[in-house]
Amino acid sequence: MSSPSPLRLDAHQHFWRYRAADYPWIGEREADLRRDFIPLDLKPLLDAAGLDGCIAVQARAGEQETNALLEMARQHPWIFGVVGWVDLCDPALEQHLHQWRDQPQLKGFRHQIQDEPRPATLMAHPAFSRGLQQLQQRGYVYEVLIRCADLSAATALCQRHDQHHLVLDHLGKPDIAKGPGAWADHLAPLAALPHVSCKLSGLLTEAGPGQRNAQALRPFIELALELFGAERLMFGSDWPVCLLADEYEGTCQVLEQTLGQLSPSEHQAIWGGTAQRVYQLEGSCP
Template sequence: MLRIDAHQHYWRYQPADYPWIDDGMAVLQRDYGPAQLRPWLQQHRLDGALVVQARHSEQETAWLLTQAPQLGGVCGVVGWLDIASPHLAQRLERRHPLLRGVRHLVQDEADPAGWLERPAVHQGMRLLQRQGYVYDLLVTHRHLADAARFAARHDDHWLVLDHLGKPDIAAGARHWARQIAPLAAMPHVACKLSGLITEAPGGRWQAAQLLPFFEEALAAFGPQRLMFGSDWPVCLLAGDYPQVYRLCEQALAALSPSQQAAIWGGSACRVYGLTESDDGSVS
């Protein structure tokens, strides 16, 4: 079974391109690419990774599509396209085999709930799903109810909730479980076990504080709809790659080998349609 990091990022850092990286995030104010990620994947016996957009730019998406194969092994891209554009159909005609999904930084919209209700967004989503693209949903715990309504309208293909919907860690895992239940009840919604350490207040976290969120995610989604993601290099704000990996490893220790295999790669391969050909490329 292939082992996949289902969520990480590359960028060539320019302050104007990544305004969400502020002066308190000095570790992110540099370039990150396949060469820096590859040793971590090798160390943890991972066969590949999905690189995910970090800004609203088709230019960034095009660049990610050139960078992803340099990692070697299995790779794919969750890029950005303006799904509300009247020209979306023409954009999708130029299908790149590595583009497996699309994401929008909904959490950064002035009105995330309003964005999720835009008629043009719904029209674009219907087109994306008909053509087999996964949609990565990036919201915080404040808009999980809005995300559930959105997901209920778009059930023709997979939706993947990034970072467990960015829980309110201080409110506790049981509170988050109640929030997430409507999304988890939909069989076309999967979830990434990613991004938790940076949601802890001040980036100060302990495993005992976060492991209950993994437990609730397992109860809500089951292993077949969960996938490991490092959120590298954003995770560096609160910990390093080995710490993120060990936290997930600890959370899954009691599962059967087949359940663990699903989360470490099987779910990502199934949801995003990743396979490995003889030359190590996505086919």
């Protein structure tokens, strides 16, 4: 009898019922995102791309976001994991985490650090560090969402917290127009930390209209492969945000075109294996 195939996953996407007050980051330039995006919208896109499921990631601050995503995961088994939100600086963090003790779909947490007035200051704050330590002690993944300018501060944070997996979202949001040089210099120390993985996600929306193609993005993907290796990289569509730049199918195709002549095992890692290991996902596709 042959072994079941590993999962093929979209490791980074979002759902929401849109209310303007809940999503202040959706501005005029993102007006097309001002509507609901629910699991039934995504499932046909996953099927068409040959993906078995996804990991749903928070898009707003508030514990109600975590609970809403967990309810979706209970209703739709192809949502293999949830990355929710909790206030790491709350002195009562342990009590907040306790409410989700019996929620196996909850794999980690994230905060939109990039939107803080001083992201580096938050990452260096003792309360934030204590909270992250508590998450790691409980076996939760933490996703680091920052812009390229804060890669050095993110590296210092990840160096202090090495008891469980950490994940860098969107390759640290490089400035595509400036090229990969300075970004790679700042990314290299972070990539040298073996407990840090990285999502190949969000690049299309970071690129300008003339750079949303494999040729422009290939240098960034190749450097990510050189620095992390395929075993610490994972595909994420960033749907529905990716729709600002391309359709879901096009987002998948651009990454496929940039990966080059990788081995089958390297492709397998990026398209699901890394996420399955990092988020400790159970299940497989027969």
